[in-house]
Amino acid sequence: MADGSDSLKSVEDLIEERKEEYLETLYSFLRIESVSAENRGIDEACSMLKELMESIGIETEILPSAGNPFVYGEIIRDQSAFTLLIYGxxxxxxxxxVEEWLSPPFEPTVRDGKIYCRGVGDNKGQLMAQLLAIKSYQDAIGELPINIKFLFEGEEEVSSPNLSAFVAENKELLTADLVYTSDGPKHDSGAPLVLLGVRGITYIEMTAKxxxxxxxxxxxxxxxxxxxxxxxxxLNTMRDSEGRILIDGFYDNIRPITEKEEALIRSLPFDRENIGEQVGYADFNMEKEEYYRKLxxxxxxxxxGFTSGYxxxxxxxxIPSTAxxxxxxxxxVDQDPDDIFRKIEAHVKKHAPDIELKNLGGMKPSRTSADLEIVDIVKTAVRAAFRQExxxxxxxxxxxPDYVWTDVLKTPSVxxxxxxxxxxxxxxxxxxxxADFTDGIKCTCHVIDAIGKMPF
Amino acid sequence: MADGSDSLKSVEDLIEERKEEYLETLYSFLRIESVSAENRGIDEACSMLKELMESIGIETEILPSAGNPFVYGEIIRDQSAFTLLIYGxxxxxxxxxVEEWLSPPFEPTVRDGKIYCRGVGDNKGQLMAQLLAIKSYQDAIGELPINIKFLFEGEEEVSSPNLSAFVAENKELLTADLVYTSDGPKHDSGAPLVLLGVRGITYIEMTAKxxxxxxxxxxxxxxxxxxxxxxxxxLNTMRDSEGRILIDGFYDNIRPITEKEEALIRSLPFDRENIGEQVGYADFNMEKEEYYRKLxxxxxxxxxGFTSGYxxxxxxxxIPSTAxxxxxxxxxVDQDPDDIFRKIEAHVKKHAPDIELKNLGGMKPSRTSADLEIVDIVKTAVRAAFRQExxxxxxxxxxxPDYVWTDVLKTPSVxxxxxxxxxxxxxxxxxxxxADFTDGIKCTCHVIDAIGKMPF
Incomplete structure (x- = not known):
């Protein structure tokens, strides 16, 4: 076998050669309108994934849940080898x-080297890059150097109500040494990003009659x-005019920001004008540390959303009948969505008991330690793939739903x-x-290759 | 000529005989979807009115304005006679x-002796009652005892932006001794109502980006x-949690409530349970005087309306881009809509200068004195028509837009x-x-007859 960099050169070349073919595969996936909030396109998306994954040699199953099914796949090279679990x-x-789309939302349309389509970034293009990386690696180099598992869910956009239970019930099936997720955007400077955690969420709906x-x-x-x-x-009893939340105990469990985290933030790049353009807000005027802290x-x-009357x-x-x-x-970290919901519930019960409160789903925050060796290895592979720090x-x-790895599966996650x-x-x-799509395919190949070279 | 009560008996009989024919006339008018806020059905409604009025012997013109046209008609018996101007x-x-309608909103549908249709009460059924009263009076008795003028506008539901100017420019055409309007609902007790004024309105739209x-x-x-x-x-700078308005000068020009008005209110009927049912609010629990004062x-x-996001x-x-x-x-009385708008504008400029404020129309409040003889005559005629105090x-x-009569035309108005x-x-x-529709036709006949018997 050739050395790492040579063999990766051959994978990268193959990816470029096959670009049109890979894009067509992605486009077929994008045309499936798998909108979980509207309960449509789910089965079609699962079937397509299963067929594609099996054509790549990934043993795949569609596993039912209380909500939309999970698509699970694996290539087990050796039970004792390092196992990477890829989630999407x-x-x-x-x-x-819909009226604000310049091209039909579910018809991938290329303008200026970019694919416009609902779900292309979040998360279909990134998910597809992982699968096509396996295909490319195998076709250009051969057998994978590590075990790979895949878990794709169909309810992330409605707060993953069934993921945690699924992971808890399938710990053995999902056992891994690292969980690897490609979702969300790169850093606004254009640099690749390695994230060690996420914010959680509590989504509520209040109805007044x-x-x-x-x-x-x-x-x-x-x-x-x-x-x-x-x-x-x-709302006025819940938040003051400075934006501070007045719900009892809301801030109680927030883990203090560490010196190391503050240092990480100080080392981050910052381009105010660029951020303003990217969020569509010309008056954006935060300072770097405030920006990263708040974000x-x-x-x-x-x-x-606030909807009442005409x-x-x-x-x-x-006079509207409903709002x-x-x-x-x-x-x-370490706010807990259920705990926060209960605190909101107590607040509503006290201040406006006639207002109906619903919990539309929650997700815990997560954080993985920056001190782990595997974090360094991934960072190095990402640097090599994107040729950028x-x-x-x-x-x-x-x-x-990163907490399901760190909290439920007890596995580090990047x-x-x-x-x-x-x-x-x-x-x-x-x-x-x-190019972000093809770079993504290459990056997964680099990560697999670098982990394969780890002493284990 | 027979005496008053006999001749009115013959008109009332005629109205009952012709009920089906009169309802068909109303239904044709209701099927015209003359929605001013959506700019449709306007010309069709004017044409139908003109044709109908001319068939009754009312000399009629469609008069253009900066907005929707006015339909003006008159029967002048004698320049020196009393002139009643009817507005609608x-x-x-x-x-x-639309999904909450039990039958199509623009197809009149009778259930339990009631006509269901958009605009049947507000104001087409009441307007039509006035015209059919003239037809009935003439056919049963003969020439009207007074002069009648009609002015129908097509922008009342969007705050009558052109009525005031039209009246100001056509004072001679519209000269009258009393303005008579049938709009709004009867008293919640079911009793007929004589109103001597209205509340005004300032309608605003605020857009935050x-x-x-x-x-x-x-x-x-x-x-x-x-x-x-x-x-x-x-909004929190504009109103406190007790509902008091914090805009500078908002309450400045409010005319103090007089002893006589308080006495009037004390004499009004009040049925709390009935009000609660009629507004669809089972928890309604106001006291009588609070209710009338606030109302x-x-x-x-x-x-x-409040609309933002999903x-x-x-x-x-x-994060919604707009609200x-x-x-x-x-x-x-005597708050002025333009003055109130300017006060709101100054407030917004001070507290949230980036929020765009639009004036969507205003209307002055009005009040006619209860001491006028003509007010008593109308009240007596209404009592006779409805056989109820x-x-x-x-x-x-x-x-x-009652102020256009009291303030612009300087004419009392009931x-x-x-x-x-x-x-x-x-x-x-x-x-x-x-029955409310046919009683309305009869009431206009009684009012015309009673005024015709006034010494003038």
Whole structure:
């Protein structure tokens, strides 16, 4: 066998040769509208994955759950070898607002070297890069040097309600030495990113009801309660005008930021203007440390939706009968989503007992130690694949069910995103660069190769 | 000529005989979807009105305006006779939420003696009753004893932006001794109502913008502003938790409630349970005087719509790029809608200058003195028509452009609603009783007859 760098050169060449073929495979996957929030396209996505994985030589099963099925696959070279468990998700966000898409949301369309499609970055392009890496490695070099397991779920976009139980019930099947996830975007500087944790989330919905129907705001004005005001009055008891959360115990379990984490943050690159452009906010004016602290190490209290009364053109003079508020609250270690929900529940019961509160799902935050040797090996492989120094963050801003590895499976976990920072996941015109996709395939090959060379 | 009561008996008999024919005429009018907020059905409604009015012998013109046209008609018996100006509107509210209608919103459907259709109570059934009264009076008795003028507008449901200017420019055409309006519902006790004024309104829309697009609430959480929170933070500077408005000068011009008005309110009927049922709010628990004061003599600060982010099923994890708030603020004499808008504008400029504020229309409040002889004559005629003691209120809860008569035309104005209290105007399943419609036709005949007998 040739030495590492030579053999990886041959894999990289093969990937470039097969680019069009690999893109077509991705496009077929993207056209499946597997929107978990809308309960569609799920079975189709599973079937396609199974067929593809088996064609690559991955032994694959579609495993049912209380929700959408899991797709599990493995290539076991040697029971005693290092086992890498790769996690991803085949479900995507809803496409709305559909009218803001420049091309149909479920028809992959290339403009300026980027593929525009719902789910291309989050997470189908990244998931597909992992699978095509196995195919490329095997075709260019031969047998994998390590064991590989895959677990793809179909409910990540609705907060992975069944992943934790599935992992808890299948610990033996999933036993691994490292969990490897490619999801989310690279660093906004364009540098590759190695993430050692995620923020958690509690997603709530509050419904206030006034009268049984919308009433005329003149003939009934002042005499029936307005549910939009009721929600707003409740929100005022939950958060002050500085944005500080007033719910009892909300901040109780937050792990203090360590010196090492602060040092990591100080070492990160920062380009204010670039960030402003990438989030579409020209007035962005944070300082570097505030930015990283708020984005990765502090919780949020975000209104994701507020809907009450008339939202069309012009005026309609009504007292709405209902107001619905959707909030996603990002959590940091060691806040627990169930505990936070119970605290919110107690608060609502005290201040506005008539408002109905629903838990739409939660996810724990996670963090893996930066001191592990395997973390260094991955970082080195990522550097080699992208020919650029990776940025290493103690946490990402978003949420992934990373705690199921660190807390349930008790296995270290690293996240190496393959999507461009401006992927616009969850937004109209989501996109992934073609080069980000092929670089992702190469990166997985590098990681497998580097781990294969570890003394074990 | 027979004496008053005999001749009115013959008109009443004629109205009952012709009931089916009159209902068909109303149904044709109702099927025209003249929704001013959606700019449709306007010309069709004007044409139908003109044709009908001319068939009754009313000289009619469609008069253009900067917005929707006015339909003006007159029967001038004698330049020196008393002139009654009847006002109404041919436009209706939008039908949404359409899914809550039990029958198609623009197809009149009779259930339990009531006509269900958008606009049947507000205002087409009441407008049609006025016209059919003229037809009935002429056919049963002969020439009208007074002069009659009609003015029907097509923008009442969008706050009558052109009525005031039209009246100001056509004072001679519209010269009258009394303005008579049938709009809104009867008293909730079922008794006929004589109203001597209305609340005014300022309708505003506020738009807050965050980033240029919706951002992922995880990957961007805490680093782009949330426009829903921006609106809520602004609202908190505008109103305290007791509902008191904190906008500088908001209460400045409110005319103190007089002893006479308080006495009027004390004399009004009150049935708490019935009110609760009619507004669809089982927990309604106000006392009588609080109820009437809040409903007729105090301003409101109502949220008619709040729309931001995701409003569909399940969860979507975004920071919305936009939040839109619609508010209708009811005013009482002598609050002025332009003055109130300027005060709100100054407040927004001070507390949240980035939030865009739009004036979607305003209307002044009005009040006519209860001491006028003509008010007594109308009250007596209404009592005779409905065979029930009318309730007389200093103001109604809703808004009509009544100030154009009291302030612009300088003419006293009375409002005598013909629709049932539970007409559900502005709501799904709007309805008007068939008997309320025919009683309305009879009432206009009584009023014309009673005024014709006045010494003048």
């Amino acid at each position: 998700h085949y479900d995507v966000q809803p496409a709305d607002p 006034g009268a049984d129907w919308d009433n005329h705001s003149g003939n009934k004005g002042n005499i029936v309660p307005n549910p939009a005001w009721n929600i707003i009055d409740l 990765t190490l502090e919780p949020t209290f975000n209104i994701a 939202g069309g053109e012009g005026s309609k003079t009504i 619905v508020l959707k909030m996603d609250i990002r959590l940091v 990776p940025v290493m963050q103690p946490s990402m801003g978003g949420s992934l 996240i190496v995103p393959y999507a461009n920072f401006d992927e616009a996941n969850h937004s109209p015109n989501e996109k992934m660069g073609i | 509107h041919y436009d209706v509210q939008p039908a949404d939420p 965050g980033a240029d697009w919706d951002n992922h609430s995880g990957n961007k959480g805490n680093i782009v502003p949330n426009p829903a929170w921006n609106i809520i933070d602004l 007729t003599l105090e301003p409101t600060f109502n949220i008619a 409003g569909g099923e399940g969860s979507k994890t975004i 839109v708030l619609k508010m209708d603020i009811r005013l009482v 009318p309730v007389m209120q200093p103001s109604m809860g809703g808004s009509l 409002i005598v609603p013909y629709a049932n209290f539970d007409e559900a105007n502005h709501s799904p399943n709007e309805k008007m009783g068939i």
